[in-house]
Amino acid sequence: MLRIAFLSVLYSGKIPVAPGTWGSLVSVFLGLPFLYFSQETLLLLAILVGGIAVREINAYERAGGLHDDKSIVIDELVGVWIAMSFINLKVLSMYESITAVALSFVFFRIFDIWKPSFIGKIDREVKGGLGVVGDDALAGFVAGLCVMIVFAAWDYYAKAWIL
Structure with missing residues (x-):
């Protein structure tokens, strides 16, 4: 029961x-308090949760669960937390912070669904x-x-308009 609550x-x-999208959205809100504390904390938690998730997914699959079952969205949590860990809330305004978090979610979902290049290779070839x-x-x-x-492009063009 606890394993399923964790994995889902x-x-x-x-x-x-759209369980992956819902799992990612819930994960954004779960990660916000840690991101507010620090980017490093969120990244380290993502790595820790990722390691535990690998072990628990392996146990789930050994027990007869489907590989990459759609209800398993802990991998989405790891991915979206990594994306969010690039955001430094201490230097952004509230509007910029909300935008950055939303962009993290949107870009993560795009790459998670599309799976270009090495992302898709990991998804296909690593068991x-x-x-x-x-891949997430x-x-x-x-x-x-x-x-x-x-944000770098926005900053560059915003300064160009001011000058």
């Missing part, structure tokens, strides 16, 4: 329509819990980079 991120993965969590962790990393690029 408090049962959000049990929602029949067990490491494959389930690995990489998608989160790429999503975080995209958020940084958007």
Whole structure:
């Protein structure tokens, strides 16, 4: 019972329509207090949860569960937390913070669904819990980079308009 609550991120993965999106959204709200404390804390928690998730997914699959079952969304939590860990709330306004968190969610979902390049290769070729969590962790990393690029471009063009 506890394993299922963990793997489904408090049962959000049990929602029949778009469980990955719901799991990611719930994970954003679960991660916000840690992000407010510090980026590093959120990243370290994502790594810790990711390691536990690999072990628990392997146990789930050994017990007869489906590989990458749609109700397992703990990998989405790891990915979206990694994406959010690129955000430094201490230097952003409230509007920028909300925008950055929303962009983290959107970019993560894009890369998690699309699975371009190495993200898709990990998803296809790496078995067990490491494959389930690995592609989402990489998608989160790429999503975080995209958020940084958007904000750098915004900052560059905003300064160009002022000058």
